[in-house]
Amino acid sequence: MDYFPSALENLIDKFAMLPGIGRKTAQRLAFFMVSLPDEEAAAFAEAINDAVSYVQCCKVCMNLTDSELCMVCESERRNPRIVCVVPDPKGVLAIERSREYDGVYHVLHGVISPMSNVGPDDIRIKELVTRVCDGGVDEVIMATNPDTEGETTARYISRLLKSFDVKVTRLAYGIPVGGSLEYADDATLMRAIEGRMEM
């Protein structure tokens, strides 16, 4: 189907490569792009180039940053002795939104997933172990997602860290605040009962 000029077909292919973007949406986005004023489209292309050249991993916690250390690791108000392990940078954003946490992070950039061919060496577990091994960490909080892959990853890491003098905890499971018992699924209810706390 060669009805579009090749530069446009190429742009459609690029958009279709993005996660969650199908062929039809890619077409729509590419058409929108060529309908933009030239300088706006150029700014888009530049934003991609800038992001790729300036954004790197924080050398301590592997979060995305544009300098050597990320904003959390750099801050003097954060407690570096507590490390929260999240699957990706969006996890950092989620925990920060709670305004409850004053420790630092470790970003895994993935979870162990045999189905997708992701093993322990493909994510940043080694860097976490080195960090704990170097000392100065009292507690590691596992904040992976409460699904099979997240659980597997959390268990794998906690087993690795057993040999070090560090407390390993994980986020509590339970009924979401504002949720209703009636609509909670069996697994969540089971976890909520298991994790019941004295009042």
Place this chain on the structure above:
Amino acid sequence: MDYFPSALENLIDKFAMLPGIGRKTAQRLAFFMVSLPDEEAAAFAEAINDAVSYVQCCKVCMNLTDSELCMVCESERRNPRIVCVVPDPKGVLAIERSREYDGVYHVLHGVISPMSNVGPDDIRIKELVTRVCDGGVDEVIMATNPDTEGETTARYISRLLKSFDVKVTRLAYGIPVGGSLEYADDATLMRAIEGRMEM
């Protein structure tokens, strides 16, 4: 919420500007982009720049092309005396898929829509009238979408073209092939009865 480096925030903003892309999806796309190998991301940026610099409107039919004339207008096997009017380049793609049509096109790049502040002068109607006025056109087929805005646009154009010696037709409405009477809506059924044909 300044947890991401500014180059990344900027890229997220750009993605969020695209039609149908919300903040969360924009984040996902931007993260995906910075996770790509550098050369792939650069190729994406280049595809945008290329599309914007090479893609232009065909000077006859306003379809997108990378040369003066689009592939349809350039082809000698197409009948330039029949012009099919479509709202956008995707309309050309749709009609071409039918493999039934051997005329040429006119791409309006929009429809008349008072709700979105799009008037007749904002889309390529003038170019169509000039084309008909210059002669050499026997029939104009309106292939705008069967909704209020498409209908309004089609009626507006057909009224404009009345003063010229040209036949104005429109695509037939009716039950979709493979569709079922039971699920056809009232308006479609009414149109199907109105447009009934002898067998």
